[in-house]
Amino acid sequence: MASRISSEASLPxxxxLGKVAVVTGGASGIGESIVQLFHRHGAKVVIADIQDDLGSQLHERLGGGSEISTVHCDVTMEDHVRNAVDLAVEKYGTLDIMVNNxxxxxxxxxxxxxxxxxxxxxxxxxxxxxxxxxTKHL
Incomplete structure (x- = not known):
């Protein structure tokens, strides 16, 4: 535990800040950790996942603010991925980071x-x- 705290304390x-990210599979596992880290470092994040309930729970755990959005996204469906990217751009004005997780x-x-x-x-x-x-819709 101490090494985690000291390594986090040394990070700028x-x-x-000012970046916008979409994280597919962002509601659980590695994707959840990415969302938490990006949020902690000031990014606005779209959680794109088929696990709608887990995405909503993560959004609430992170404070429920407007800097986190959730969208239902099955990455095998092109319209779903396009919708996640479009949501990021429409809501936050840009998309800087796409994590195909x-x-x-x-x-x-x-x-x-x-x-x-x-x-x-x-x-x-x-x-x-x-x-x-x-990658195609980035």
């Missing part, structure tokens, strides 16, 4: 011969197609 504050690993499968193609396709769509779409 508000490094992202949404991802999944799928269920454990000790033998690849037993892995089902529809599961692989879903993983590929989220992890590869989702990043492509996010």
């Amino acid at each position: 504050t508000q490094r992202l 949404a991802g999944t690993s799928g269920p454990p499968c000790p033998d690849i011969r037993d892995f089902e193609i529809p599961i692989f396709e879903k993983i590929f769509d989220i992890n590869v197609k989702g990043v492509f779409i996010g």
Whole structure:
């Protein structure tokens, strides 16, 4: 715990003041940590996630202010990603940072011969197609 506090104390504050970010998969896990860090450093952040309740809860934990927005976003759907980017630009005037964080690993499968193609396709769509779409609309 002490090393975390000392490393945070050595960081310049508000490094992202005036910046606007969209974080896909921002409602939980690594994305949640990115949202918290960006917010702490002064960025306005759009949490783009399929987990609407978790996104809303994170927004409230961060103070519920207008510098955080949430939007339902399935990264495999181009219209959803476009909507998240458009929301950032319409609400905050710009988009400086796009974090294509949404991802999944799928269920454990000790033998690849037993892995089902529809599961692989879903993983590929989220992890590869989702990043492509996010980059396309930046």
